[in-house]
Amino acid sequence: MEPVIKLIQIHKTYHTGEVDVHAVRGVSLELGKGEFVAIMGASGSGKSTLMNMIGCLDRPTSGAYLLDNTDVSELRRDQLADIRNQKIGFVFQGFNLLSRTSALENVELPMLYTHGLSVKQQRERAQESLAMVGLAERAGHHPNQLSGGQQQRVAIARALVNRPALLLADEPTGNLDSQTSIEIMGVFQKLNEQGITIVMVTHELDIAQYTKRNVIMRDGHVITDAPVANRLNAEDELGRLRVAQKAVQLAS
Amino acid sequence: MRIAVRALRRNKLRTLLTMLGMIIGVGAVIAMVGIGNGAKSQIEAQIANLGQNVILIFSGSFTRGGAHSGWGGSGTLTVEDSEAIQREIPGVTVVSPEVRSTAQVAAGNQNWSTQIMGESADYFTLRQWPFKDGAGFGEQDVRSANKVAVIGNTIAQQLFPGEDPIGQLVRIRNAPFIITGVLKAKGMSMMGSDQDDTVIVPYTSAMKRLFGMTTLRTINVQVATPSLLAPAQQQITELLRQRHRIGTGKEDDFTVRTQQEIADMATEQSKTMTYLLAAIACVSLIVGGIGIMNIMLVSVTERTREIGIRMAVGARGNDILLQFLTEAVTLSIIGGLIGIVTGMGVSKGIEAWKHWPVATPLLWILASFLVSAAIGIFFGFYPARKASRLDPIEALRYE
Numbered sequence: 001m002e003p004v005i006k007l008i009q010i011h012k013t014y015h016t017g018e019v020d021v022h023a024v025r026g027v028s029l030e031l032g033k034g035e036f037v038a039i040m041g042a043s044g045s046g047k048s049t050l051m052n053m054i055g056c057l058d059r060p061t062s063g064a065y066l067l068d069n070t071d072v073s074e075l076r077r078d079q080l081a082d083i084r085n086q087k088i089g090f091v092f093q094g095f096n097l098l099s100r101t102s103a104l105e106n107v108e109l110p111m112l113y114t115h116g117l118s119v120k121q122q123r124e125r126a127q128e129s130l131a132m133v134g135l136a137e138r139a140g141h142h143p144n145q146l147s148g149g150q151q152q153r154v155a156i157a158r159a160l161v162n163r164p165a166l167l168l169a170d171e172p173t174g175n176l177d178s179q180t181s182i183e184i185m186g187v188f189q190k191l192n193e194q195g196i197t198i199v200m201v202t203h204e205l206d207i208a209q210y211t212k213r214n215v216i217m218r219d220g221h222v223i224t225d226a227p228v229a230n231r232l233n234a235e236d237e238l239g240r241l242r243v244a245q246k247a248v249q250l251a252s
Numbered sequence: 253m254r255i256a257v258r259a260l261r262r263n264k265l266r267t268l269l270t271m272l273g274m275i276i277g278v279g280a281v282i283a284m285v286g287i288g289n290g291a292k293s294q295i296e297a298q299i300a301n302l303g304q305n306v307i308l309i310f311s312g313s314f315t316r317g318g319a320h321s322g323w324g325g326s327g328t329l330t331v332e333d334s335e336a337i338q339r340e341i342p343g344v345t346v347v348s349p350e351v352r353s354t355a356q357v358a359a360g361n362q363n364w365s366t367q368i369m370g371e372s373a374d375y376f377t378l379r380q381w382p383f384k385d386g387a388g389f390g391e392q393d394v395r396s397a398n399k400v401a402v403i404g405n406t407i408a409q410q411l412f413p414g415e416d417p418i419g420q421l422v423r424i425r426n427a428p429f430i431i432t433g434v435l436k437a438k439g440m441s442m443m444g445s446d447q448d449d450t451v452i453v454p455y456t457s458a459m460k461r462l463f464g465m466t467t468l469r470t471i472n473v474q475v476a477t478p479s480l481l482a483p484a485q486q487q488i489t490e491l492l493r494q495r496h497r498i499g500t501g502k503e504d505d506f507t508v509r510t511q512q513e514i515a516d517m518a519t520e521q522s523k524t525m526t527y528l529l530a531a532i533a534c535v536s537l538i539v540g541g542i543g544i545m546n547i548m549l550v551s552v553t554e555r556t557r558e559i560g561i562r563m564a565v566g567a568r569g570n571d572i573l574l575q576f577l578t579e580a581v582t583l584s585i586i587g588g589l590i591g592i593v594t595g596m597g598v599s600k601g602i603e604a605w606k607h608w609p610v611a612t613p614l615l616w617i618l619a620s621f622l623v624s625a626a627i628g629i630f631f632g633f634y635p636a637r638k639a640s641r642l643d644p645i646e647a648l649r650y651e
Contacts, residue, residue, distance in 0.1 A: 057564065057644050078568045085566020096561045096648065100262055110565035158565065 003066070004165055004197045005031040005054060010063035012049050023049040024060070025220035031199065033165075036192040038208035039201045041217035048170065050217070051201045055088055055168045056080045068165055085113050089159025093171035095151040097143040103130065103154045104139040110162050129157040133187055149180035156187060160196075167191065169200040173207050179241060185210040186234030210234060256578040259551075267583065270547045273540025274587025274627070275594055278620045281533040282595025285616045287602060288526030290609035292519055294440075299515040303378045305478050307485055308514065309337075309471040309492070310507040327467035328505040331455075333495060334471045341487050346474040348372040349455050353463050357451055358423045359411040366407060367450045368424060370458025376402070376435075378474050384408075386418040386433030389454055397456035401429040404448035405437040422451065425462055429453060440607075481510045537623065540587065541631040548580050548635035559639050560647025573640035580632020581625055588624025592617055 012024040024046045031037060041047040052058040053065065056072055059080075065073040072083055084090075089110075097106045107126040111117050117125075130136050133153040143151050152172060159167055169188070173181035181204075189210060192198050200211060208214050209232045216224040260267045311329040331349055338347040351370035356363055375381075376388045389400045401422055408417050421428045429451075438447040459465040475484045489508050496505055552559070559572055596617075599610040 052645055055564075057648075078570070081563065081566050081568040081571075084564060090564050092648070096557070096564075098558055098561065101258075109562065113562075113566045113568065113571055162566075 002033055003030045004033050004035075004068060005029065005199070006064075006066040007054075008064040008066075010050070010053065010060045010065065012046075012053065012058070013061045022220055024053070026063070027217075027220070027222055029215065029222065029225075031197065033197055034192070034195050036188070036198045036212040037200065037215060038211040038213070039199065039215045039217065040203060040205075040208055042203070045217040046220040047201050047217045051168060051170055051199070054166075054199060055090060056083045081113070085110055086162060087165045089156075089162070089164040089167045091152065091155050091159050091167065091169040091172045093174040095143070095148075095155045095175070097151055097154055097158075099143055102140050102142055103135065103146065103157075106143070106154055107158045107161050109158060114162060125161055126157070129161040130154070132160060132191075133157045147180075148176050149183055152176065152180075152184055153187060156184075156191075160191070165197060167196050167198045169198065171201055171203070173202065173204065179238070181207060182210075182234050182237050182241065186238065189234050206232075256575065256582050259555075259579055260582060266547060270543055270583055271587035271590065273536070273543040274584050274624055275540075275591040277533060277537035277540040278588045278591025278624055279595035279598060280536055281530065281620055282592055282612060282616065283598040283602070284529035284533055285526065286596070286599035286610045286612035287608060288522060288529065289611045289613060290599075290603070291522045291525075293611060294609050295518045295522060296515065299511060299518065303380050303472075303474060303511070305475045305481060306378065306511045307473040307475065307481065307488065308509050308511070309333075309473065309488060310509070311467060311469060312505065312507065327465075327469075328496065329468040329471055329492075330466070331459075331468065333492060334468065336491060336495060337471065337473060337488055340491060341473075341484055343475045343477070343480040343484055344473055345476050346372075346374040346378050346472070348375045348378055348472040348474075349468045350375070350470040350472060351455055351458050351463070351465055352469050353458070353465075355425050355462065357407070357411065359417075359420060362411045362413075364407065364410045366404075368458060368462065369450055369452045370455030370462075371452050372455060374474075375452065375472065378472055381438065382436045383433045384436045385416070386431070388433055394454040394456050397454060397460050399427060399429045399457060399461065400432050400454065402433045402435060402452040403431055404435050404450040404452075406446055406448040407451055408434045424451065424453070427461055429457075481512070485510055537627060541584070541627040544580055544583055544628065545631040545635060547583075548576060548632055549638070551579070552576065552635050552639040555639075556642065556647050556650040559642050560644050560650065563642070563644035564648060569640040572642075573636045576636035576639050577629065577632050580636065581628035584624045584628030584632070585621070588621055588627075591624070592620055595620075 007027055007029040010024055010027045011022070014021040014023060027050060039047045039050065049058070053060050056067070060073050063073065064071055067083065068087060072080065075083065098109065104123070104126050107129050108122050111122045111125065127136065127139065130139055133156050135150060135153050135157065138146060138150060143154070146154065173184055176184065185207060188198055188200070192212075198211075202208055209228060209230065211228055212231065213227050214224070215222055309329060311327055334347050334349040338344060348371055353368050354365060355368045356365050357368075358364070373389055373391050373394050376383070384405065388402055389398065392398070393400050401424070403411075403417060403422065411417070411422065412420065417431045417434055420431050422431055423429070435448070435452075440446060453462070455468070473484070473488065475481060485508050489504065492506055492508075493504065498504065562572060596612055599612060602608055603610040
């Protein structure tokens with residue numbers, strides 16, 4: 001399988017004050033196309049730093065990072081920006097939507113920085129993308145008129161709009177209740193079935209169960225890297241949850 | 253551009269207040285330049301009003317930068333001087349001695365305090381001042397110091413409302429003068445006084461019968477052609493120094509000015525004024541620019557997270573720079589445009605209120621527009637660059 005991400009002996013050291021902080025100490029990792037990986041670990045384990053580097057927001061201190069067979073560890077700021085624009089989609093814990101801008105315009109945002117797309121094409125693509133996450137009817141709504149789950153879906157639509165090779169999610173369910181979390185995982189699973197590679201940082205074990213592979217980090221090292229044994233299916237879980245809710249309603 | 257306008261509309265009050273600096277600055281420039289220019293063209297018209305090829309000789313010395321009141325103050329010119337000029341300077345066509353004083357004039361039960369000018373019979377030709385009614389006095393009236401008077405339009409209106417003043421009597425310091433003519437209205441002088449508020453009598457009458465003067469305030473000299481102005485000025489100076497027995501190296505006790513020199517002085521004054529006002533306007537423009545910079549800096553800090561998001565989805569540093577720069581320039585250009593409109597409105601208002609002529613040159617309007625844009629770029633650049641250099645991870649984490 002062709003690797004989308006290939007990390008070779010990645011190190012990241014922060015020089016803050018007198019003590020150097022070794023956030024990531026020699027991580028090597030290979031992710032193939034169509035994988036769905038959860039990176040887990042306690043806070044301070046280096047998972048967020050690793051994620052930032054995978055997302056081309058940050059450069060490793062040493063080591064090589066091949067994204068789609070191109071070494072991106074030595075690229076300049078502007079080149080990294082272009083990579084983020086073309087190859088990577090981000091989903092954040094806090095959604096990070098522009099508040100006084102409609103859902104559609106939020107989804108259009110990455111295309112503002114893509115060259116060669118007409119306004120009409122941008123609009124069409126954004127609509128398409130919103131439809132993929134089931135929010136086509138909410139295009140004109142502003143983020144404050146949407147629920148948390150809907151906001152996160154808008155963020156996913158935004159991440160997908162430039163058809164990236166890689167979808168990165170940093171604690172995507174951290175601000176959501178459990179049912180909405182499962183819904184979002186359902187969206188991810190569907191996208192993954194369509195062939196999109198997804199890397200997700202989470203500290204919730206049950207959420208990690210929806211992925212295909214779990215990478216666990218501690219103190220800047222990968223300590224476990226294993227496929228998920230009892231993978232959960234979001235649709236089944238949602239169905240089970242609804243039955244349970246009904247039972248509670250009947251009982252009361 | 254779309255993003256910039258949207259961002260500005262998001263915070264209307266702040267946008268307006270920020271623009272206010274630019275509006276006031278540009279408005280001030282436009283209004284000042286308009287007024288200054290109007291004054292300049294008015295002065296030029298006034299100078300032409302003095303007559304053609306005219307040399308003015310004032311008694312008393314006048315050095316550049318000295319007090320204007322010195323003119324005609326110390327009474328060193330005499331009627332004999334004027335006769336000598338007439339006699340000895342080649343090319344002189346008209347010599348008109350002049351005295352001036354203020355006095356109470358009365359007719360019937362009306363009275364009025366006005367300027368009395370003693371002039372020669374040629375004065376009206378020299379000043380190119382036509383009559384509305386009647387005619388001026390003649391050489392004979394001057395020679396025999398007759399009590400005849402020509403009145404300005406304002407006097408005619410004040411003393412003889414609804415009447416024909418020709419042939420009527422006007423009492424100047426209780427001496428009755430017969431009115432021979434009424435002058436056409438001439439309007440304000442360049443010093444801002446009403447030129448029509450005057451009574452003109454033969455200078456002989458004024459000196460002997462009214463004020464008991466022995467010296468002249470001014471001698472107005474007209475020469476045949478413009479090319480004669482400079483030599484005549486030179487010759488008059490020499491003649492008068494000789495007549496007044498002024499030794500070499502001593503200062504003149506009179507001042508000879510050609511019309512052109514007076515025009516130059518007046519324009520220079522109005523120019524200095526315009527420069528001064530323009531400097532003040534520039535200061536307010538800079539203050540306006542600093543206002544824009546201040547707001548843009550606040551805006552950058554406030555929108556750190558937004559910048560982070562934009563960077564995460566692939567905005568380059570230059571994209572962010574351009575976004576904030578566009579915002580600053582939009583701010584300053586709109587402010588500048590409103591300022592131009594306001595400034596022109598203010599000039600029009602002043603024109604209507606004070607009756608000052610106002611002329612705003614197109615060049616200045618264009619220049620103000622470009623300067624506003626330049627201020628936007630200059631003062632917007634630092635905040636925009638600051639925004640473009642943010643670290644995306646830090647920016648995303650910013651609360």
